[in-house]
Amino acid sequence: MLENQKKDVGLYGFTGCNGDQLTIIHSEDKLLDFWQSVHIKSFSLAKSDNDDSDLDIALVEGSISNQEQAEHMKEIRKRSKKLIAIGNCACYGGVQAMELGSKGWDQRFRKVYGDAFFELRTPIESKPIDVFVDVDFYIPGCPINADQFFYCFAHLIQDHVPTIPDHPVCAECRWRENDCLLLKGILCLGPLTASGCNAVCPSHNLPCLGCWGPVEEANVSSEFNLLKEKGLTQEEIKRRFRMHNGSGIIKPLKKILGVL
Amino acid sequence: MRAVKLRKQDLPAFLKCVQSFGELWGPVREKDRQVLKKTDDVNQIDLTTIRTSLPFKKLLFPPRFSMFHFSGNKYTTSLEHLPNRIIFGLHPCDIHALLIMDDFFTRSFDDPYYTERRKKTAIIGFSCIPDEKCFCHATKTDTVEEGFDLFLTDLDDFFLIWVGSSLGDDMTRECPKIIDEGILPEDLKKYVEWRKYRNSQFKMDIDLTSMPEIFDLSYDSVIWEEEGEKCLSCGACTIVCPTCPCYHVYDKIEMGKIEGERMRQWDSCLFKEYSMVAEGHNFRESRAERLKLRFTHKLQAFVGEYGKPACVGCGRCIETCPVDIDIATIVRRLRGEEVKV
Ligand code: SF4
Ligand code: SF4
Ligand code: SF4
Ligand code: SF4
Numbered sequence: 001m002l003e004n005q006k007k008d009v010g011l012y013g014f015t016g017c018n019g020d021q022l023t024i025i026h027s028e029d030k031l032l033d034f035w036q037s038v039h040i041k042s043f044s045l046a047k048s049d050n051d052d053s054d055l056d057i058a059l060v061e062g063s064i065s066n067q068e069q070a071e072h073m074k075e076i077r078k079r080s081k082k083l084i085a086i087g088n089c090a091c092y093g094g095v096q097a098m099e100l101g102s103k104g105w106d107q108r109f110r111k112v113y114g115d116a117f118f119e120l121r122t123p124i125e126s127k128p129i130d131v132f133v134d135v136d137f138y139i140p141g142c143p144i145n146a147d148q149f150f151y152c153f154a155h156l157i158q159d160h161v162p163t164i165p166d167h168p169v170c171a172e173c174r175w176r177e178n179d180c181l182l183l184k185g186i187l188c189l190g191p192l193t194a195s196g197c198n199a200v201c202p203s204h205n206l207p208c209l210g211c212w213g214p215v216e217e218a219n220v221s222s223e224f225n226l227l228k229e230k231g232l233t234q235e236e237i238k239r240r241f242r243m244h245n246g247s248g249i250i251k252p253l254k255k256i257l258g259v260l
Numbered sequence: 261m262r263a264v265k266l267r268k269q270d271l272p273a274f275l276k277c278v279q280s281f282g283e284l285w286g287p288v289r290e291k292d293r294q295v296l297k298k299t300d301d302v303n304q305i306d307l308t309t310i311r312t313s314l315p316f317k318k319l320l321f322p323p324r325f326s327m328f329h330f331s332g333n334k335y336t337t338s339l340e341h342l343p344n345r346i347i348f349g350l351h352p353c354d355i356h357a358l359l360i361m362d363d364f365f366t367r368s369f370d371d372p373y374y375t376e377r378r379k380k381t382a383i384i385g386f387s388c389i390p391d392e393k394c395f396c397h398a399t400k401t402d403t404v405e406e407g408f409d410l411f412l413t414d415l416d417d418f419f420l421i422w423v424g425s426s427l428g429d430d431m432t433r434e435c436p437k438i439i440d441e442g443i444l445p446e447d448l449k450k451y452v453e454w455r456k457y458r459n460s461q462f463k464m465d466i467d468l469t470s471m472p473e474i475f476d477l478s479y480d481s482v483i484w485e486e487e488g489e490k491c492l493s494c495g496a497c498t499i500v501c502p503t504c505p506c507y508h509v510y511d512k513i514e515m516g517k518i519e520g521e522r523m524r525q526w527d528s529c530l531f532k533e534y535s536m537v538a539e540g541h542n543f544r545e546s547r548a549e550r551l552k553l554r555f556t557h558k559l560q561a562f563v564g565e566y567g568k569p570a571c572v573g574c575g576r577c578i579e580t581c582p583v584d585i586d587i588a589t590i591v592r593r594l595r596g597e598e599v600k601v
Contacts, residue, residue: 001516001517006516030515033514033515033516034515036515036516037515037516037517038516150515151512153515154512154513154514154515154516154520155513157515157516158513160513163510165508165525165527165531165533166531166532166533167495167528167531168492168493168494168495170492170494170495170496171494171495171496171499171526171528174313174314174495174496174499174500174580175314175318175323175324175499175526177290177293177295177313177314179291179292179293180496180580180582182582183580183582190494191492191493191494191582192492215493216532217493217531217532217547218493219490219491219492219493219547221489222489222490222491222492222583223492226492226582226583
């Protein structure tokens with residue numbers, strides 16, 4: 001690709017484990033192409049000469065959990081043509097947003113931190129980035145899947161919109177011919193969860209915890225009823241549904257339960 | 261049709277012998293299910309298999325594969341290096357499904373990604389006794405006259421082998437020591453009795469007569485909405501169905517290059533994007549509409565076009581759907597029969 005056609009790209013991390021940026025860094029076989037196909041203007045986990053110039057594409061990992069982060073997020077948005085959320089925390093809020101949508105954040109916060117004084121940061125309830133800014137594209141996962149990420153990235157830097165199929169985890173799970181855990185009465189979130197992980201958990205006989213976040217057509221109420229029929233309690237189901245689905249599960253769950 | 265005999269104890273030797281024609285694939289038990297697998301150890305093949313979790317279609321067009329590699333204006337396919345394969349153990353329902361697939365992928369134009377694999381695939385069918393989910397008697401797919409190279413019927417102390425093609429003929433002649441050409445009158449009698457016994461073993465009570473008309477009259481039925489509320493849109497029923505051929509095509513490009521792979525992967529009419537066209541318009545926005553499409557296609561539209569349903573009664577969707585939406589429940593509900601919900 002010609003030097004002057006290359007996009008200016010920045011990577012940023014807010015509240016999260018850095019797993020998504022690390023997934024990129026650990027993809028040794030892709031790194032040369034990654035670095036050569038764009039100008040990486042900022043990637044503080046991987047290099048030290050970072051700047052705050054205007055960007056064609058900003059990739060953002062992590063949720064927003066203090067006011068300073070919210071300001072920084074808005075500032076990145078202002079100088080970026082495209083904003084891409086990567087990973088579950090940026091897309092849905094991550095595990096730190098599992099209570100999103102319920103009242104009582106103040107009490108929960110005090111229970112953990114007591115009356116601690118935060119000098120440099122003003123904590124707020126942790127939320128996905130699209131609560132603060134417009135997001136152009138979401139690449140979910142916990143962490144993101146390298147294949148899915150580089151597939152999307154290759155398209156985005158050529159101004160194509162990548163297509164992530166709207167399949168749930170079950171599709172990839174059935175392709176791999178796993179024994180279906182849900183049929184055995186195990187709380188598997190495969191039908192509600194976006195695919196892309198290659199059904200890694202059910203392929204190891206572990207139920208899907210939903211870490212890719214909800215698939216567009218997730219039929220939350222049907223799976224909820226099914227799990228109740230199979231003998232699971234409302235509390236167990238609710239906990240599992242909320243664990244990774246953050247902002248993505250609030251509406252459908254409120255519809256079933258009334259309040260969260 | 262030529263027929264020969266094979267003693268029970270000679271089956272492993274026979275399968276070993278036909279391996280000179282290609283890789284042997286057969287049903288192998290894995291935990292709670294049977295999976296069609298490549299196996300060199302013929303003793304691994306589970307002859308009691310009723311249905312493999314995925315049908316043969318995974319070998320003729322895999323769930324996800326690269327059609328070709330492109331670079332600039334050039335492209336190269338990888339169809340030259342396909343292996344020869346023998347699929348052992350297909351029951352009549354799956355052989356009927358194979359004939360439907362063959363027709364689908366060749367009728368309007370030849371799809372090389374299917375036909376090149378198909379040409380290199382030999383089929384050795386195997387008889388079965390239906391379980392409580394089989395209903396090939398209702399779809400009239402319980403016996404086969406074509407679609408196989410060899411077909412083995414298990415008659416207790418020996419197998420009666422029907423030879424269905426010249427390749428099948430070659431296979432029997434490859435192993436002359438164990439193949440017995442002399443079919444006796446009592447062997448035929450045994451076969452006829454076996455057929456009678458098998459016919460008596462169907463447990464599922466399902467009536468598929470007049471389905472096209474019933475669908476016509478049920479277009480606005482509440483059944484679709486009710487079942488649509490339950491459907492998880494997981495796609496499992498279409499993935500396991502031996503007559504569902506739908507796929508999605510996309511390009512996987514390399515970063516910063518005009519180079520990549522054109523990929524094909526299984527799609528499902530129960531996924532919302534399947535019916536989406538340009539500008540985001542969707543012909544089947546709701547789950548109810550998508551379910552209606554699946555069942556109407558299997559039992560009405562296909563009958564209009566091909567003179568038979570596109571369901572071969574294999575029972576896989578019955579075994580698979582987490583919320584019990586399958587051919588049997590839908591047909592019963594449409595006929596106004598009692599269905600436990
Ligand atoms: S095990 Fe889970 S992910 Fe796999 S098919 Fe069953 S419900 Fe879906
Ligand atoms: S199976 Fe579910 S929990 Fe496991 S990685 Fe995939 S989306 Fe996450
Ligand atoms: S619709 Fe169901 S029973 Fe009929 S062929 Fe497909 S999977 Fe088998
Ligand atoms: S298997 Fe059942 S729940 Fe899943 S898409 Fe098919 S009908 Fe719907």
